[in-house]
Amino acid sequence: MHLLRTGAFLRAARSAELAVHGLRASVPASCSQSRWSSSQVAAEEQRPFPNQSVEPSREVDPNKTAAGSKEDSVQADFKKRLQKLGQENKILHENLSGAKILGNPYIFDETSNVSDSILNLVGRNLYDIPDHPIAITRNLIESCFPFPEFNHFTVKDPVVTVKDNFDVLGFPADHPGRSRTDTYYVNSNHLLRTHTSAHQHAAFQSLVAEKYVTGYTICADVYRRDSIDRTHFPVFHQMEGAKVWGLGAGESRFLAQTARTAKIAKQLDALPKTDIEVEDQATVFSKENNPIQSEHDPVELQLVVKHLKRSLEFLVEQIHKAAKESLDPAAREAFGPLKMRWIEAYFPFTTPSFEVEVFWKGEWLELLGCGVVQQPILNNAGLRYSIGWAWGVGIERFAMLLFGIPDIRLLWSTDKRFLGQFSRGKITRFEPFSKYPACYKDIAFWINPSPAGASPVGAASSATSGVAAAAGGDATKASPAETQPAAFHENDIMEVVRDVAGSLVEDVKLVDEFVQPTSGRKSLCYRINYRSLERTLTNEEVNRLHDEVAAKMKSRFKVELR
Template identity: 45%
Template sequence: MHQLRLLQKCHGAYRRLSSSANTGPLEILGAHHPTDSFTNVGPSILSKIPLRLHTQPGHPLSTLRSIIESHFPTYSHLSSFSPLVTPFKNFDELSFPKDHPGRSPTDSYYINKNLMLRTHTSAHEVDVFGRGEDKWLLTADVYRRDEIDASHYPVFHQMEGARLFSADKASMKELEEDNEYLERVLEKSNIIIEDIPHISPSNPVQETHDPVHAELVAKNLKLSLNSLILRLFGGAASNAEPLRVRWIEAYFPFTSPSFEVEVFFRGKWLEILGCGVVIQSTLDTASMFYSCSSFFLSTGFYTLYIDVKNKIGWAFGLGLERIAMILYSIPDIRLFWSTDERFLSQFKPGDITTTFKAYSKFPSCFKDVSFWNAVAAPLHENDFCDLVRDVAGDLVEDVKMIDSFVHPKTNRSSTCYRINYRSMDRSLSNEEVNELQKVVVARLIDEFRVEIR
């Protein structure tokens, strides 16, 4: 409980207005929100909401954001959208299937049935397109219930970029010229690109799109992102060793054709981002619901329409932490949340050539917990990880399931998890870890009705 009180004291980002869990409203960013049976967000997550690391000067995530924005100087640069969105906005507006696993409370954080923490920056696509933005970058913190290890964290930062084109002859001619210019620049650069067809039977053009237009847009997407990747990773390429990039077919609910991009960096192929041609229904929704502003004049009621239905465009999304960990050789994603000057002082604004130097490696302390699951409701791994985060916050380095079996006679399922407690900034005493572990076990019994073995 000491760790929970510390989170509250340090950040002051949340306050339960009722002593009973999920019965009183939550205060988030100055507003009160009711809770219900869907509510699954705890103090360790709520404490992160006001921090917005991507806007803190000198922070490596902020530096990376600024460099990407400088590469697209004519785009609108957006970073102030609230993380609270409706499930409709987060999923339905982007054509997510009704049975998509991301909708589940085991995968996403819900304030209540009708309000959640965004799981991706794409939740704001319709808003931005609908207000007439044709070229934009949007950076934000996003939230997903996930495992605990060195590369996963329940809060991370994404940047989304998009560009729209009018689907007419003149605009397509300009697009062709832009593609030719980008091709000339890349041909002179120290980069090898392993490409794939812009459109294929397994990565099809949308029925509502002219195949010629879709081909040009997909090509522009690739050229634009190859140029960005060269900006970010090209500094490590030498005359003898060019930067290598490869494109891979992918599937996303909100783009088609869709692609993933990998970079060969420091001896490994690393996935960098996902992208594709925007699903036209997203633009149709933007026109239908968000493309008008209404006002009264003395003569009556008027509506102004911004038409995005007759446009075609591309979008991409990348994780700032993932790229920063690669560029700076940062080994543990928890470090981005550290306020230790030994971490923060290593990075300078505008510099992506720094190699992180470890300043300490404090000892770890393993604790196992084994239990019989409740018969009616087996415990989901994400629920267990979230409980551990609520109790111990960033004092947990990783959580691993080390055993799972079903009793042959009783048919009861048993699970054993190993929790690795390790601070990035100080040594933890065994007594302190034991107290945290006691809280974990107590909450397991109270909230999930498990039987400790």
């Protein structure tokens, strides 16, 4: 299906790399209420990005220690060697360990947990490949937030500071997302970003000096240690967007806010209406679960929330239309009307906060999160007395729905049989080119009873079933700065399987666990489904991979194989 709209399709990529923050801006496609255009404008435009108070992503030297000059010299020499001789995105082990990631050298420390298999995926930039489903989906989303009202940024370098990824956004020190079980740490100061919000501060700063631009989107690859299945991958793509309204100059505070409230109401009325069947369960904001910020006027806040919801309802409708029109006529009839609902949610950097769910194949599927931006975030970016909303979405979830892609690994495939099915400006349904046989192998092992093993099986109240934090972290060691031994976490075996077999594994599932009554030791059994998307794996190849997984589990985590 061609993405058509009335009039010209404005889509020009700004090529300027924004030196301080690594943000690259591009002019998005404009979007009308119902139709899209596949024509493109080749002109390139450069726009400066304000160099304000936020530090660049490497503002803390990861190689600097409090040790004596001899140690400093050793680290400096190794850093130079990394820069000169280190292979791009490959770990170098000598007297020290480190890696050159996208041209920047980093020395590892006791917090580092990145691996070659993850670094091999850095720099693929699928969102910048015009004929790739990720880029096509990105362009569709961007077009619903048109320039000049919105600037659009991409950020190629995924290495950010702990400060930008967590601290600036108000993540508590013990938040499970900070755990090494959940996040890839380059060293104690740097990590592979876990969300595009790591660049939110810089993007908000970019709006301070703008006259006409009042919003932005950011698109980038993000990294999380996670389970292995058809819908999860350690690298995925996020987009987030935001819009703010400031107070006019030269007026009293009361008159300026009155004028702003009227402006928001006028812009709300101008937003396109949708035909979606919407259920809104989040119209009343509770002090306990979804509080209104003390700085906000309730009447104006309601308008901002309505503007946010209407904007995202339009986005969801356009995604739904694009998916439906890509089907043949018979399948369109069975596609059915779109149903969506709003529910309350919690996010550290918005309140009140909401989630969007759509009814898909008989169940409610979460699509995105959003809310009203926490005032300190705007204040710290130089947008004091402004009010705004923000949202975030995983592009893979939209892309898999749009193109009918059944396995997230396909999005990272370089097979021409996959890539050749897609072209810019079109939504086409994925046609499977083959179904290769699976090969199941089980691995069972004992883990120590202390501190605690984390697994999804068993009663949560059981003292022996382990404690898994909601955000995927290990509740016994939520901070990477803690020195206690980490409990075994399910993500540990996922990481070993990724290191050994990469994309040759379709999923890894816990199939059995029990606790030995006398010793208190826990036994876990995982089933690994080896299946390539591109060829048939031999039994000898699978056996070799499985033996290597078992050996690494034994040596790395000191488990006793059964």
